[in-house]
Amino acid sequence: MRTLYSYPDLFGVADNNPFGLKVYAFLRLHNVEFEHRHILDTRSAPRGQLPYLVDGTVTIGDSDAIIAYLDERCGLNADATLDSQQRNLDLLVRRTLDDLYWQMSYSRWRDERYWPAFKAALLETHPDITAASLEGAREYNRLRYHYQGIGRYEPDQVYARGMDNLRVVADLLGEQPFFFGAQPEKIDAALYGFIANIYFYEIDTPLKRYVLSRPGLVRHCLAIHERVR
Structure with missing residues (x-):
């Protein structure tokens, strides 16, 4: 297995x-x-x-x-119907989502306004996780943010970059049910990975407020969520 x-x-x-x-x-x-x-x-x-x-x-x-x-x-032949332009767009969107990771992670582990609620949620959901291990992970992430660069910016600047990433992806998705039409492709799994972790996140961050303002992102997230849960 x-x-x-x-x-x-x-x-x-x-x-x-x-x-x-x-x-x-x-x-x-x-x-x-x-x-x-x-x-x-x-x-x-x-x-x-x-x-x-x-x-x-x-x-x-x-x-x-x-x-x-x-x-x-597994012989899935995923994305077989995509043309070269769509494959290029797939790569560009995934790279944009890769950048969005840093703003998402920052909102959980670094921002003092949201860290206590995130820590409490993890400890409540997973009793086997210790507060000490989370504090260690937080320090590890703090160093990552510093060396990556995002940790050297003010929170408002961090979230502005994240909302730019979300805006571009939302605009490209538009009113389509999935990124390239009626059926989900690899890119839709990638988009769900990010948007679900913002939309269902029960802590009110600037990134969540922005996702809620974009109906296309919410619709896409819920459609994939229904298929994979």
Whole structure:
């Protein structure tokens, strides 16, 4: 049985990290059987990052690499109908979402206004997680933000960048049910990974308020959520 290792669930979403949720959604959308294990300790993960997939003797890290592996291994032929322009747009949108990760993560682990509620939610949902481990993870993330650069900006500047990312994705999605038409593709799993972790997040951040202001993003999120839960 294939096993997906990813961060813990939160607020009814299968993984509170967008990259793990992206892989989870892809697996569910394509009816691939797998076991889902939630972990917090990344020491055994490839490159020390989650998610990762174990398939027999094969271990794959990185969400895009996992999806590419599953596509080939399971003969899914995902995105087969996309033309070259759509494939280019897929890449650009996924790279935009990769940048959005930093603003999302900042709102949870760094911003003093939201950190206490996030910490309390994790501890309440997962009694096996300790407050000490979360404080250690917070310090680890603080250093990451500093060296990545986002930690050197004021919160309003951080969220302005995040809302720019959300605006572009929302404008490109428009009124379509899914990104490239009537059926979800890889890009829709990626978008769900991020938007679900903002929309269902029960803490009122600037990113959540912006998502709520864009009906297309909400509609897309709920449509994928219904298919994968």
